[in-house]
Amino acid sequence: MQRAARELAARLGASATSAGHRVTLAQSGRLRTGEQSRWMRFTAHQWIALGSPAFSWVARTGPFGALTVRDGFINGKPEAGLFLFGVVPLNRSHASDALTKGELMRYLAELPWAPDAILHNSQLRWEDLPNGGLRVTANIGSVDASVIFTLDANGHVATVTAHDRPRQEETGLRERPWHGAFSDYRRVGSRWIPHAAEVGWEVNGRRFCVWHGRLECWKIAVSGEIRR
Template sequence: MWPWLLSLLALAAMAIYAVGLTYGAERWKAHTRELRSQLDSARTPPRQQRVDFRDLEGLPSPVQRYFRTVLRDGQPVVRGVAMRHEGRFNMSESGARWKPFTSEQWVAPHRPGFVWNGRVAVLPGVPARVHDAYVGGEGILHATLLGLVSVADERGDGALAAGELMRYLAEATWYPTALLPSQGVTWAAVDDRSASGTLTDGGTSVTLLFTFDERDLIDTVRAEARGRMVGGEIVPTRWLGRYWNYEERGGMRVPLDGEVAWLPPEGEQTYWRGHITGIDYEFAP
């Protein structure tokens, strides 16, 4: 084949790829805007607009110490969050195939909900775009290649919604006023370094075990059975989140680093390690 024809075909392929990449990115942005609009539409006023340490009376001791460590009495509660992450995501269900990711996330504590928009570099020049969300009582998982080819597209209630509400509750370490009893979380004592927190939204109720370190900060969060996608099926699996590197943001102490793992019978499988690169809060007036 003539060299000039090969060059022409290569240029044509590059042009088609560039057009597809641009179209996919714009289409994905439109999906993200739609999810954010749904999240905003589901928002309700906070149950209580200020932190009141009198509400801590009767809570388990480690929970009281945690709130007194990360919050200030009288400060406004969080009404919205916008955050940005970077880190690595394990693409393997049973091994280690780590790929870099960047993401942005929006959270509305009233009504509980979030939208996570992630970009994972699965292959050179071929990003996977992922929406993981809990909006209006529904769980959402949508993953594509280039923003065009769907590899997962799930939305609904039941186990999917419960798993996403668990994520919201576990990640409330980043917006800790949402863990207050005045905002809907019910706490039960376990021991001097742990307590269980329960959150109900509509017909979905979830409970997680929180453990606290020697500084009275949340160290780990555990679920006995969170829905894990295995071969297209949701399988209840033990789950763990770890947090560290606490710093002050928005007048609260929040962790800037974390990781999450599945705990199947065959052993711990860490699949997300991330760092908060930016976090902005909207507070109640």
């Protein structure tokens, strides 16, 4: 592992002897599907694995919380879908290399919420960049995914970017520039965890946000079972 990655893990308070196998967290915020779409409030629960690229994010949104959004990467397989009342599929993406790449990139981008994974996930490859940033890469089969982190004055992750994250559009998944930002770092036990974040896209030269969220709770889970 690159020294800069070890130093980042140390600044975030990651434990070299972590007792957990994943983190669990809850979020609230607003989301939308595109620049012209209306914002909708959401609440979500998520777990992120520490030893392998895996996560599951389940959000409730829409009128009376009737819509459930699922996004995940479990046992090497991606999933993404929209469901009515949590069970009736309204839109479901089929597994593909593009979807795998997108979900793997999400796992990498959200490492600030799972800092112990920087030390414990041996599938991550780190590279120091000339501007002081870090590139982290992982692969599943023939699919490679990378994101780039920049750091704030405290040495915490401030932004995450990628030039080629697959985005769902009318014609299918298309690679687009993607960006995110983390802020409001707070101490949770021995770790520094960002409590605010946003993400967005760039389409035809226009940048726009599609997700603003706040962390409501965060903890290390001792169970090693990886399931939805």
